[in-house]
Amino acid sequence: MSGGFNAEPERLAAAAEKAHRHAEQIESHTRNLDGRTRGRSLGKGKFGALVERSVRPVIDSMIKDMGKAMAKGHRSLGQGLEITRKNIMDADQGVRDAMRSKSDSLNKHNVHLKPGQSVPDRKGLRQLYHRRIDERVGELQLQGHGVGRHLKVTDQQLKDRLGTPFQESYKEVLPRELDANGYPKKRVRVTRTRWSRDRYGYPNGQDKIDPLRGPDARTKYQPPDLFHDVEKKDEHGNPANHTCDRFSTAFTDPESFVYAEQHARGRLDPNKRERQVIEFHPHEAWGPGGHTGRFKGYFVDPDNPMSNGQVNYHDVDFRGARIKAVYDYDSSKGGFVLHTMFPEPNMGRNLHGHSPRGRH
Numbered sequence: 416m417s418g419g420f421n422a423e424p425e426r427l428a429a430a431a432e433k434a435h436r437h438a439e440q441i442e443s444h445t446r447n448l449d450g451r452t453r454g455r456s457l458g459k460g461k462f463g464a465l466v467e468r469s470v471r472p473v474i475d476s477m478i479k480d481m482g483k484a485m486a487k488g489h490r491s492l493g494q495g496l497e498i499t500r501k502n503i504m505d506a507d508q509g510v511r512d513a514m515r516s517k518s519d520s521l522n523k524h525n526v527h528l529k530p531g532q533s534v535p536d537r538k539g540l541r542q543l544y545h546r547r548i549d550e551r552v553g554e555l556q557l558q559g560h561g562v563g564r565h566l567k568v569t570d571q572q573l574k575d576r577l578g579t580p581f582q583e584s585y586k587e588v589l590p591r592e593l594d595a596n597g598y599p600k601k602r603v604r605v606t607r608t609r610w611s612r613d614r615y616g617y618p619n620g621q622d623k624i625d626p627l628r629g630p631d632a633r634t635k636y637q638p639p640d641l642f643h644d645v646e647k648k649d650e651h652g653n654p655a656n657h658t659c660d661r662f663s664t665a666f667t668d669p670e671s672f673v674y675a676e677q678h679a680r681g682r683l684d685p686n687k688r689e690r691q692v693i694e695f696h697p698h699e700a701w702g703p704g705g706h707t708g709r710f711k712g713y714f715v716d717p718d719n720p721m722s723n724g725q726v727n728y729h730d731v732d733f734r735g736a737r738i739k740a741v742y743d744y745d746s747s748k749g750g751f752v753l754h755t756m757f758p759e760p761n762m763g764r765n766l767h768g769h770s771p772r773g774r775h
Contacts (some may be wrong), residue, residue: 576663579622643656687744688746736758
C-alpha cells in the first residue's frame with residue numbers, strides 16, 4: 416500500500432486512485448469523513464479535499480491490510496499492529512514528500528497553508544485510522560445487538576445480565592423405616608430447598624438486565640420494565656424478560672471486534688439467503704496466540720452462588736474459547752447483517768471442581 420506514495424507529485428493522483436479501488440472492497444468503508452473530522456484534522460476547502468484524496472485511501476487500505484496480516488498463520492496480532500504502524504509512517508512521509516518536495520506542489524492547486532495548518536502527521540493519521548474503526552463499530556451497532564451487548568458494556572452490565580441466583584423447593588423421600596412389628600412404615604416426604612441450576616450445574620438467575628438498556632438502567636427503569644428484554648416479545652406481543660445463559664461475555668476493544676467480524680463476514684456463504692452461524696477460533700482472525708486478553712466475562716460460582724446477600728462472580732477463563740457470529744440476510748439492506756457476535760468460553764475450563772446438577 417505505502418509503496419505507491421512517492422515523492423513525485425504527478426504520481427500522487429494515480430496512487431490515490433489505485434488505493435481507492437483497493438479500499439472499495441471493504442464493505443461500508445467508503446463514506447466520506449464527516450465535516451467535523453475534516454475540519455479538525457485535514458483542514459477545510461480545497462486543502463481539506465486535496466489531503467483527503469491522499470490520506471483517505473491510506474486509512475481504508477490499512478484496515479484491510481491489517482485484517483489480512485492477522486489472518487495469516489505466521490503473523491501475530493503484534494506483528495499486524497506493527498505493519499499498520501509502518502504503513503502510517505510510510506504514508507505520512509509519502510504525502511509530505513509528494514506535497515512539499517516542490518515549491519509549486521501546493522500552489523498549483525491554489526492551496527495555501529495558513530499559520531498552524533499542516534499536512535497530517537502520524538498522530539493525525541492514527542486518529543483517522545481509529546476513527547474508521549469507530550465508524551465501522553457504529554455501522555455494526557445498527558445491524559443487531561452484538562455491539563450493544565458484547566462490546567460497549569461495562570463490567571457491571573455483564574454481571575447484571577446474569578441476574579440473581581434463586582432457590583427452588585423440592586421433595587425428598589426419607590429412607591423407609593420399620594415399625595415395632597417389623598413392618599415398613601409409610602414413606603415420609605419432606606420439603607427442602609436448593610439452588611436452582613441448569614443441566615450443567617451452573618446457577619440459574621432471575622431479574623436479568625439487558626445491557627441494551629444502558630449502564631444507568633437501574634436509575635432509569637423500575638421493575639418489571641427493568642428486567643424486560645429490549646428486543647423480544649412474547650407470543651402475545653408483550654415484553655419478555657431478558658435471558659442470558661451461564662456466561663456473560665464481551666470483547667474488550669473495538670479493533671478486536673471489527674477484525675473478528677471482518678473474518679466472520681468473509682466466511683459467509685453468499686448463496687444462502689438465510690441465517691448463518693459462523694464459529695471460529697480467535698487465532699483464525701488475529702493470528703497465532705491465545706488472545707485471552709481480548710475478552711472479558713463473568714459467571715456465577717456454581718458451588719456458592721451467594722454469600723451475605725451478594726452474588727459470587729468468577730472471571731471467565733477464556734483459554735480454548737471460540738467466537739460465534741450470527742448473520743441474518745436482509746434484502747432491504749442489500750445483504751447480510753450482523754445479528755450478534757460474542758466470545759464463547761470453553762465450559763470445561765470454567766466448571767471443573769464444581770457440583771454437577773442434583774447435588775446440594
